[in-house]
Amino acid sequence: MRITHLELVSNGEHIGSTPIREQAVNAAKAHANRHGVEVDVIATMEDGSTRKITVKPDGSVDRVWQxxxxxxxxxxxxxxxxxxxxxxxxxxxxxxxxxxxxxxxxxxxxxxxxxxxxxxxxxxxxxxxxxxxxxx
The missing domain is CATH 2.30.30 (SH3 type barrels.)
Incomplete structure (x- = not known):
């Protein structure tokens, strides 16, 4: 199923969005590292469902997409x-x-x-x- 939109959220605040997965993950890693906080990357799928990963300050991801x-x-x-x-x-x-x-x-x-x-x-x-x- 295709991702239609990605949103970046940290501490409950919207910090960015993009339709490009690689761009979202890279931006989340940079923000998490720079600010020492976790960043959620929320993917909206073409059927309206969502998937989420959380990027840790060390760059690790607590959930896989696939x-x-x-x-x-x-x-x-x-x-x-x-x-x-x-x-x-x-x-x-x-x-x-x-x-x-x-x-x-x-x-x-x-x-x-x-x-x-x-x-x-x-x-x-x-x-x-x-x-x-x-x-x-």
């Missing part, structure tokens, strides 16, 4: 962008899966699972979350 929908593989543990590990229990159609949070077995359906180039995942939304039922 991601794609996947069908999670049952039994595989995936690392979420939020730092938490989730095990795929069962894969479903439309890039959805029954997922279980490894640390406490919270189980839910993750809809629209996407994987970034660093192999971390996120999903559009979840439903049906529950704790495991204890045997009586």
């Amino acid at each position: 991601r794609e929908y996947i069908d999670p593989i049952p039994g595989v543990i995936y690392h979420n962008r939020n730092g938490v590990d989730y095990k795929c229990i069962s894969s479903m159609s439309d890039h959805s899966a029954i997922m279980e949070r490894v640390k406490d077995k919270w189980t839910f359906v993750a809809h629209g699972v996407q994987q970034y180039t660093d192999k971390s995942i996120e999903w559009n939304y979840s439903t049906g979350g529950h704790w495991p039922r204890e045997a009586i």
